[in-house]
Amino acid sequence: MLRSLKWLAFGVAVGALFVVERLRPLRASKEPGPARVGRNLVIGLLAAATTAASEWPLVAPAQRLAELRRLGLLRSFPLRYVPRVLRLVFGFLLLDYTLYLWHWLNHRAPGLWRFHAVHHIDLDLDSTTGLRFHFGELALAAGFRAAQVLVLGVDRDTLRAWQQLLLVSVVFHHSNVELPIEAERILQAMFVTPRMHGIHHSTKGDEMNTNYSSLLSCWDRLHGSLRLDVPQEALTIGVEGFTASDQVTLGRSLSLPFRQDARLLPPVEAGRL
Numbered sequence: 001m002l003r004s005l006k007w008l009a010f011g012v013a014v015g016a017l018f019v020v021e022r023l024r025p026l027r028a029s030k031e032p033g034p035a036r037v038g039r040n041l042v043i044g045l046l047a048a049a050t051t052a053a054s055e056w057p058l059v060a061p062a063q064r065l066a067e068l069r070r071l072g073l074l075r076s077f078p079l080r081y082v083p084r085v086l087r088l089v090f091g092f093l094l095l096d097y098t099l100y101l102w103h104w105l106n107h108r109a110p111g112l113w114r115f116h117a118v119h120h121i122d123l124d125l126d127s128t129t130g131l132r133f134h135f136g137e138l139a140l141a142a143g144f145r146a147a148q149v150l151v152l153g154v155d156r157d158t159l160r161a162w163q164q165l166l167l168v169s170v171v172f173h174h175s176n177v178e179l180p181i182e183a184e185r186i187l188q189a190m191f192v193t194p195r196m197h198g199i200h201h202s203t204k205g206d207e208m209n210t211n212y213s214s215l216l217s218c219w220d221r222l223h224g225s226l227r228l229d230v231p232q233e234a235l236t237i238g239v240e241g242f243t244a245s246d247q248v249t250l251g252r253s254l255s256l257p258f259r260q261d262a263r264l265l266p267p268v269e270a271g272r273l
């Protein structure tokens with residue numbers, strides 16, 4: 001019952017964001033109209049089905065094994081004697097930090113970038129981009145999630161709380177809502193915001209290679225990868241070489257990771273930095 005209510009609240013929040021970002025857009029749209037939204041929703045549905053299907057054979061068994069054998073950093077000496085509430089906080093921070101590293105790796109490892117590029121080739125950036133991940137990327141991410149559970153030793157309550165907040169954050173920071181700049185500055189001190197993540201979706205390598213955080217913004221500060229000095233009107237959203245709408249259709253987006261395409265080199269290797 002509580003679970004259904006949470007999903008209902010999430011659906012209402014996404015719907016409200018979808019309306020507000022059209023009333024108060026932060027960036028001008030290159031592909032207005034329903035075709036792009038429909039494409040992102042189909043890719044998002046496949047992604048959601050993949051995540052749900054990966055939970056049972058991958059993440060849940062990893063969680064059971066880690067609990068049974070007392071595996072992972074947070075269950076090791078001396079951390080297992082730390083109060084539970086502190087272990088929850090550590091677990092949350094470690095999940096979010098290792099996701100930063102995973103996202104960074106997705107921009108460097110050619111096999112991962114092929115899939116992550118499908119998310120980046122969207123010509124506009126809005127709440128539906130936050131749902132648009134290739135099903136292959138989410139299958140790989142489920143393997144990474146199982147590794148996080150085994151290595152970090154986070155319990156299922158911490159994992160669930162972090163995943164729920166992450167989902168809200170991902171839809172929010174991809175959105176095209178123009179927040180008052182003061183509100184965005186206050187939020188940015190702690191969380192990833194639409195202007196901050198917009199820079200990460202730039203076609204330019206020195207802009208895309210920044211702002212990898214997904215929930216808490218501190219990881220970019222820690223690694224010196226935070227960039228806030230690019231005005232949104234100066235951004236071109238997408239990936240170099242994929243700037244026309246006939247290059248990002250549903251079929252071409254879904255088949256992209258499996259094609260031989262010289263444009264699919266990770267931005268770092270392609271010398272765009």
Ligand SMILES: [Zn+2]
Pocket residue numbers: 103107116120200
């Ligand atoms: Zn990225």
